[in-house]
Amino acid sequence: MTSDHPVDRRTHVSDYFRLERWELPSDGGDERPSSFGGRAPIxxxxxxxxxxxxxxxxxxxxxxxxxxxxxxxxxxxxxVTTSLLATVSELDHVGPLRFRADVVRRGRSSVVTALDVVDEGAADRHVAAATMTCAILDPRAMVLDFARPFSLAMPPPQADPVRPEEFFCIEPGAGPVTRLRLADQLRNPWGILHGGAVAMLADEAACRAAAAHGADASGPNGLAAADAVLHYLRPVKVGPVEARCQVLGTRAGRTSVRVAIHDVGAEDRMVTLGSVTVLAV
Amino acid sequence: MQGGVIALVAEAAGAEALGAARGLDGNAFVVTDLQIAYLALGRIGPVVTSARVLGTGPDGRAGAVVELRDAGAGDRLMTVVNVSGVPAAVLAGSTR
Structure with a gap:
C-alpha cells in the first residue's frame, strides 16, 4: 500500500469499499439535518x-x-464516532448494497444517526440496521468546506485488489488475540485510526477467537461475524492495536465474543470495548 | 421512565412483532439480543412503541427495530432498540 502520493484521509478507507454517497437535503429547511444515501458494490x-x-x-x-x-x-x-450498534439480518449478498442514514437526534454534544442497508441485487432484501452515536468536537484545523448538496461518485475498482485483512494491516494468526498495524492509510481526518478499521479488526479477531474456542464451524464456509456492538472509548493514536477476545458462550449456533481493543503503543490503554456475534455459515 | 423498564417494553414489543411476522404468538418468540440507544428522557407518556421487522433467516432467527416515543411530549423519539430473536422451538436445547 505504499505510494509516492500522500494519502487522502477523507476518502481512502471508503475508496477501498467504493462507497458512493449523496446528500438528501431535508424538506424541513436548514433547521433539519440532511439524510444521506450510499451505494457500494461487493x-x-x-x-x-x-x-x-x-x-x-x-x-x-x-x-x-x-x-x-x-x-x-x-x-x-x-x-467522532462513540458507538456503533448493528444488527445484521443477512450475510449473503448479491450487491450492490444501498445505504441510508438519517439523523434521529442532534444535541449540543452528540448526534445519533439511524442507518439501514438493503441488497439492491436481491430485490432490496434487508441486510442490516444500525444506530450510531457521535460526539461533537471542535474541528481545530480540519478543513470542512463541502459543496452542498454533497455527492461523491463511486470510486473505480482497484487495479491490484487486496483482501480486507491485508488492506487493514491485520497480522496473520489464530487464537484470542489479533493485531493490527497502524498504517497511515488507516487514519481518518482526525489522524486517528478509522472506526471502520477498528470494526474490521473486531470482526477478524472475534472469528479467530471463536474458532480457537471450538465454536461450531460445521457449515460449509466456516465462521462469519454478524451483529456487533462497538463502544469507541478513546482514539487510537499510536499502535500497534491489539484485539483481545473472550468467548462468552454459544447459543443456537451463535457464539458471543467480547472484544477489548487496546492501543499497545499508548500505554496499552483500552480504546474500544464491544461484542460480536459469530455464526457458523 | 427507568431504563430497565424501557428495555423490557422494547423486548416485549420486539417479540410481538417478530412473532407476528411468522404467524406466532409473541410468547413463542425469544428475544436473544437487545442493542439499546437511549436518546431522550421519557417524561410524560404514554410511551408508544412501533416495530419494523427486518428479515427472517432460514432457522427462523429474525431482527426488528423498535422505536419508543413519548406521545405526551410531541411524539418525541426516546429510544431506538435493535432486537434479535429466535422461535422458542429453535432455541430449546441449543444452549451450552
Missing part, C-alpha cells in the same frame, strides 16, 4: 465466509456514511 476480494460483504466491511461503510451524515449535522463543528 467486489469478489471483499466477500467473507457468509458469501457477502463481510461484516467488518459493512460496519466500515456504516461508519463512513453515518459519520459524514452526523458531521454535516454538527457543522461548523465535526464529530
Amino acid at each position: 467486489d469478489d476480494h471483499q466477500r467473507g465466509a457468509g458469501g457477502g460483504l463481510r461484516t467488518g466491511g459493512l460496519l466500515t461503510n456504516l461508519d463512513t456514511l453515518g459519520g459524514f451524515t452526523s458531521g454535516l449535522a454538527a457543522l461548523p463543528r465535526w464529530i
Whole structure:
C-alpha cells in the first residue's frame, strides 16, 4: 500500500469499499439535518465466509456514511464516532448494497444517526440496521468546506485488489488475540485510526477467537461475524492495536465474543470495548 | 421512565412483532439480543412503541427495530432498540 502520493484521509478507507454517497437535503429547511444515501458494490476480494460483504466491511461503510451524515449535522463543528450498534439480518449478498442514514437526534454534544442497508441485487432484501452515536468536537484545523448538496461518485475498482485483512494491516494468526498495524492509510481526518478499521479488526479477531474456542464451524464456509456492538472509548493514536477476545458462550449456533481493543503503543490503554456475534455459515 | 423498564417494553414489543411476522404468538418468540440507544428522557407518556421487522433467516432467527416515543411530549423519539430473536422451538436445547 505504499505510494509516492500522500494519502487522502477523507476518502481512502471508503475508496477501498467504493462507497458512493449523496446528500438528501431535508424538506424541513436548514433547521433539519440532511439524510444521506450510499451505494457500494461487493467486489469478489471483499466477500467473507457468509458469501457477502463481510461484516467488518459493512460496519466500515456504516461508519463512513453515518459519520459524514452526523458531521454535516454538527457543522461548523465535526464529530467522532462513540458507538456503533448493528444488527445484521443477512450475510449473503448479491450487491450492490444501498445505504441510508438519517439523523434521529442532534444535541449540543452528540448526534445519533439511524442507518439501514438493503441488497439492491436481491430485490432490496434487508441486510442490516444500525444506530450510531457521535460526539461533537471542535474541528481545530480540519478543513470542512463541502459543496452542498454533497455527492461523491463511486470510486473505480482497484487495479491490484487486496483482501480486507491485508488492506487493514491485520497480522496473520489464530487464537484470542489479533493485531493490527497502524498504517497511515488507516487514519481518518482526525489522524486517528478509522472506526471502520477498528470494526474490521473486531470482526477478524472475534472469528479467530471463536474458532480457537471450538465454536461450531460445521457449515460449509466456516465462521462469519454478524451483529456487533462497538463502544469507541478513546482514539487510537499510536499502535500497534491489539484485539483481545473472550468467548462468552454459544447459543443456537451463535457464539458471543467480547472484544477489548487496546492501543499497545499508548500505554496499552483500552480504546474500544464491544461484542460480536459469530455464526457458523 | 427507568431504563430497565424501557428495555423490557422494547423486548416485549420486539417479540410481538417478530412473532407476528411468522404467524406466532409473541410468547413463542425469544428475544436473544437487545442493542439499546437511549436518546431522550421519557417524561410524560404514554410511551408508544412501533416495530419494523427486518428479515427472517432460514432457522427462523429474525431482527426488528423498535422505536419508543413519548406521545405526551410531541411524539418525541426516546429510544431506538435493535432486537434479535429466535422461535422458542429453535432455541430449546441449543444452549451450552
